[in-house]
Amino acid sequence: MYSSTTDNAWGYQTDKVKKSSFDHSLMPPCQAVCPLRMEIREYVDLVAQGRIMEALRVIRDGNPFPSICAYVCTHPCEEACRRNQVDKPIAIRALKRFAVEFGGDRMVYAEADTTHSEKVAIVGSGPAGMACAYYLRKLGYPVTVFEAHSEVGGMLRVGIPQYRLPREVLNTEVQRLAQMGVEIRTNTRVVSLDLLFDMGYKAVFITIGAHQSIRMGIEGEDSPGVIDGATFLREVNLGLKPSLGERVAVVGGGNVAIDAARTALRLGVRKVSIFYRRSRAEMPADPSEIEQALEEGINILFLVAPIRVKRRNARLSVTCIKMELGEPDASGRRQPVPIKGSEFNRQVDALLTAIGQAPQMPSDFKVRIGRGSTIQVDPVTLTTNRVGVFAGGDAVTGPATVTQALGAGRLAASRIDDYLRHRYPRVEKETREVLVGDLLPETIEMIRKIGRLEPPILSPEARTGDFKAVELVYDWTTAVNESRRCLRCGMGAEITSQDKCATCLTCLRICPYNVPHLDASGAIQIPSDQCLACGICIAECPAKAIILRKPYDRRQITEELHHILKSAAESKFKPFIVGFCCQYGLFGTGTLSGLWRESVAGIWIVPVLCVARVEADHLLSAFEMGAEGVFIAGCGEQCARENTAYWVNQRVGKVRKALMQIGLQPERVRAFTSGATDVEISKELDTFIEQIGGLYLTSTIMQEVKS
Amino acid sequence: MIVAEQKHLEEIRRMIAPYDKVVILGCGTCMTVCDAGGEREVSFLHSALRLAQAKSGDGTHSFLEYTVKRQCDPEFIDLIADKVSEVDAILSLGCGIGVQALAERFPDMTVLPGVNTSFMGMAKESGVWDERCAACGDCRLEATAGICPITRCTKGILNGPCAGTKNGKCEASKDMDCAWILIYKRLERLQQLEKMRRYYPPRNFRAIPRPKRITSKISSTGEENG
The missing domain is CATH 3.40.50 (Rossmann fold)
Known part of the structure; x- marks a missing residue:
């Protein structure tokens, strides 16, 4: 028997509502691939409803520095977005930026109380260090951040050009850290960890990033005029204006290469080229960045690698060779193979190298170094070979993304907390199942196709003159319309119990997406990876046997009434x-x-x-x-x-x-x-x-x- | 499946008028499938009755709502026995069988029918049902190509069609197919037209005793085996 008692005047089945507060929703693919596991579906849905401040609250819950991510996140979520199978993915990063700017993120006041006495030192103020400081401070520890450069932010400051991340945004977040009581010491290079322990710090988090450019290993690399890309970006970002000449070439295909090329252009270089040894499909840089670089008139030569540099009459003569793609290598990308006799020369005033970076570890840290000069850590506890010394970010992974660094910082904070409180590391258990599987062709066919709305960007002419932010923010209507495209994966309908279901086939007959089907035993199944949570079957089910997987959605109308x-x-x-x-x-x-x-x-x-x-x-x-x-x-x-x-x-x-x-x-x-x-x-x-x-x-x- | 439709609200209100506390009892099988008395309809009727009471200003009924899996089995009814003891009447949204089963189980309780049990049939599409069987107890579908003339012919004649057939439709309604034309066409398709030649004597409905009972039990004396 199933009953629904109605004890109040309006027939709302309150006790039933209370009982069904479980959340059966599945974790959507966007969230599953996010290094910070952000509740993307939730905040996109809130934007769709125009509830921007609530959206911002959801964002802030999962991300210590959402305004930074809103600009520079590499959005793996968009690659995982299942709307890809229908038309184009949801513009998640741009929607986050909308929520951050319209929701009043700048007004958010952060504060923290000191509840513990153990001091923690963070070596490096990049995204991992900042995130670790933020969360440790929230947990109540006194935190000091040591930064070798004159300004805080690590790669966010010295690596990422201003046109991608305006400095006001970064400054706001740094100020917020200071507001929380994080002690920040700039121009302070830590050379020995022993000294930190002597100063009374109980735990150290090393997050020194990967700032050292990898050498190309070609003849003439040390000639004047050959500059490593990371150093070049650092100098420009810290306020210097190096003069590069008329023609500049950049070697590499990652974001640093693109950043260096676009920065050179903004410094007034007439002609900027990029040499990349593979083709566009293998290029690791963000596709939209590549697109914007091309729009700005940067010439990218694919399947080209420099093999020799000669300095002649204050100019560089770069000998390049053409490549072709051979067998896939360990990374799964096809290995470039030089084509014999295809050498050609290019005359440039400066050659910027950006083929990768590695951490540069002071030897006095006495931590074990692994492959590519990175620090070796235990993947679960983030501990190094030294007691009380933790490490994370690019220094451990090699060059990676801002979001990954933030994730590492957050994890480090909870591990350091475990260490200082003498606990076994608490492994976060994800109770929700992750939604896997593609949409079926028959489902896709029934989904209304709505094109992706991109945020406006400055025209190439308007943006190359200086370092203004290239991308603008959505207006209200566009943001709401874009977020409405979300398929709300994993929130769909489910049958409360097969016993209650009368198998009347109503849901199967009326579903706009043909999702419910009969299994071999004659029971109705509503596959969670196909249902798009429209709610039609829930209202039509004569047995009231179908509910939405998310408790809020289930009760919403009744509660509003x-x-x-x-x-x-x-x-x-x-x-x-x-x-x-x-x-x-x-x-x-x-x-x-x-x-x-x-x-x-x-x-x-x-x-x-x-x-x-x-x-x-x-x-x-x-x-x-x-x-x-x-x-x-x-x-x-x-x-x-x-x-x-x-x-x-x-x-x-x-x-x-x-x-x-x-x-x-x-x-x-x-x-x-x-x-x-x-x-x-x-x-x-x-x-x-x-x-x-x-x-x-x-x-x-x-x-x-x-x- | 048994198909029914909910009674007019006016009639239901008239029936429940003498009773203060009424339980609206749905049925989770046929009545759910035919949209007449499942949990959703119980809840909708409940709301409608309360609204009617509020708007008209007469009546001080209080309602409970429950839905059992099947009203036609006493074991399911037993599950709500203690709830029923609190009320003055049961408004059953089960079919006529359910109403009687309830009446049998609760000898001292008034049981009111909330639906008009209409026929045995099938879904044509979502929300549309057609009659298909009259439960005559003497199935002739073998001879009529799986199309029942008793239910689908307005006259229920066994040796059709009658003279009222016109362009394959029945004289009673232009929208209704003539069952015998359907039977003829299907026999033709199955290459069994010779079955049309057979004559079926009129059925003696008076000879069919009611109420019928079927038992699947084997008699313990073993007499029937002989």
Whole structure:
């Protein structure tokens, strides 16, 4: 037996709601690949609803420096995004930047209390060091960050050019660290760890990055005019303006190579070329960065490697050789093989090398060094061979991404905490299952194709003159529309129990994406990797056997109704008209947002995440609460699926039938869906409100007459 | 499957009028599948009844709602026995069988039917059901190519078609296929048209005793084996 007791006046099944607070949602692929495991699906969904500040809160929960990531994250999430299989992935990084800038991240005040006495030293102030300092401070430790350069930020400061990460953004985060009570010592190069322990530090985190450029190993590499890319970027970023001449070539294909080339261009170099020994497909730099470099007039020569440099008449003559791709090497990329006799010469004023970097370890650190001069650590505890010495970031992994460094810093903070509190390292257990598997072709076919909206960028002419940020931020409408493209993977519907399911096949017949199917035993299955959480089957299931995997989504409408009921009890305005409005797009932020709770007296809005989730029961409940009229307003053409309106009309029809049987006018309930313009819908709504006013008046007079 | 439709709200309100505390009892099998009395409909009816009560201002009913897996088996009914003891009447959204099973199980309780049990049938598409079987107890589908003339012919005649067939449709309704034309076409397709030549004597409905009972038990005396 299954029962649902309804002890309150409105029939909300409260005890059932309470019982179903478990979260069965699966971890979406975007989150699974994020080094910080950020709740991407959640904040994208909040942006879609126009709840930017809440989105920022979700972002800040998972990321110590979201404004930095908003600019420079390499967004592996976008590669993993399953929307890739439909059209293009969600522009997650750009949406984060929108949330950070519009949600008021700059206003966030960070504070921390000192609850422990053990001092921790962090050697290096790059992203890993900053993150570690942030989290250790949050845990209550006194923290000191030592930085060899004059300014804090490590590669964020000396590696990444300003046009990619404006310095104000970085400065804000550094100030926030100082605000939290992190002691920051710049121009302080740590040469010996023993000294730190002598100074009373109980644990040390080494995060010195990988700043030493790898040598090309070719003839003439030491000639004047051959400059290593990392040093070049460091000098420029710390305020120097090296003069490079007219023509510059950069060797390498990673982000540093692209950064060096674009920086050279901004310093006034006329002609910048990049030599890369493989083809574009193998190029490790971010594709959009490559694209922007090409737009700016940088010439990239693929399958070309320098083999000799000669200095002649204050210029460099670089001899290059053409390559072809051979067998894949250990990294899985095809190995470049020189083509005999294909040598050619290039005359340049400077040659920047950017073929990779390695950490440069002071020998007095006495930590064990592994492959590529990186520090060897235990992958779980992050401990080195020395007691109390931890390491992370590029110094351990070799050159990697900002997000990976932040992840390493956060992990180090919790490991150092474990160490100082004499605990075994706590391994975070992920309770949620990770969603794996691709969308089926039949599912993809039914998904409405909506192109990706890119944030605006400055034109190549406008951006190459100086170091202004290239990418601009979304405007409100574009951000909301872009985030609505999210497929909400892993949040879909599930059958509460096969026993409750009557196998009536309703879900199978009405699903807009053909997701539910019968298994060999004749039971209905709703595969979690295919369902897109539209909620139509949940409202239509005659056995009420289907629920959404996320508790919040499951209760949302009922709770909002509850909320209205409570507020109405306190308010002098009776809920005269209750509207169930699509919270996405138009209604969340658009013209109808003016209808928001009580802003028009007597009109109460229940925000819903797609009107397909409004059940006939909800409409009746609104009437029972005292509403004279009830309407559903969907976003119509903006909706992610085409048959939402059909189901809304079905439910409205059912309620109208019931109203007639009760003796109420069926016109009291209406569905609106916006067409191309949203002006019409607000007019229609005005008419509806007038009509309900008329009906109310008539019924009041009739009652007077009766009595 | 048994197909039913919910009674008019007015009728339900009239039935429950004398009873203060009423349990609306759904059925999780056929009534759920045919959208007449599953948990969703129980909940919807509950809301509608409360709304009607609030709007009309008469009546002070209080309602409970439950849904059992099958009302036609006493063991499932037993599961709600203690809940039922608190109420004055049961409004059953089970089929006619469910209502009677409840009445049998609770001799002192009023049991009211919330649906009109209509027929045995199948889903044509989501939300549409067609009658297919009359439970006559004498199945002739072998001879009629799997199409039942008793339910699908308006007259239920066994040696059709009658003169009222026109372009394959029934004279009773232009939208209704003539069952016998369907039977003829399907026999033709199966190359069994000779079955059309057979004559079936009129059935003696008076001879069929009601209520019927079927038992799958083997008699312990072994007499029937002989």
